[in-house]
Amino acid sequence: MSAIAIDKLTYDEKVELLGQLVDSLEHEAASLPPAQRVELQRRLAKSAAGQTVWHDWQDVKAELERL
Numbered sequence: 047m048s049a050i051a052i053d054k055l056t057y058d059e060k061v062e063l064l065g066q067l068v069d070s071l072e073h074e075a076a077s078l079p080p081a082q083r084v085e086l087q088r089r090l091a092k093s094a095a096g097q098t099v100w101h102d103w104q105d106v107k108a109e110l111e112r113l
Contacts, residue, residue: 055063078086092098 050063052060052063089098
């Protein structure tokens, strides 16, 4: 793997890199251990049913800084 100076990339290059990373993760997701796959499906179902509470990153960050 070669090093990438992310701060030197243009916006479009960063988006392209992100797409490549996501694509590579999709292939790795198939190799999840069964327990992780079950947990992922549980969380996805909970989210689809509207039972997931999402938090704004700034709120989470502020809470972590208070700890």
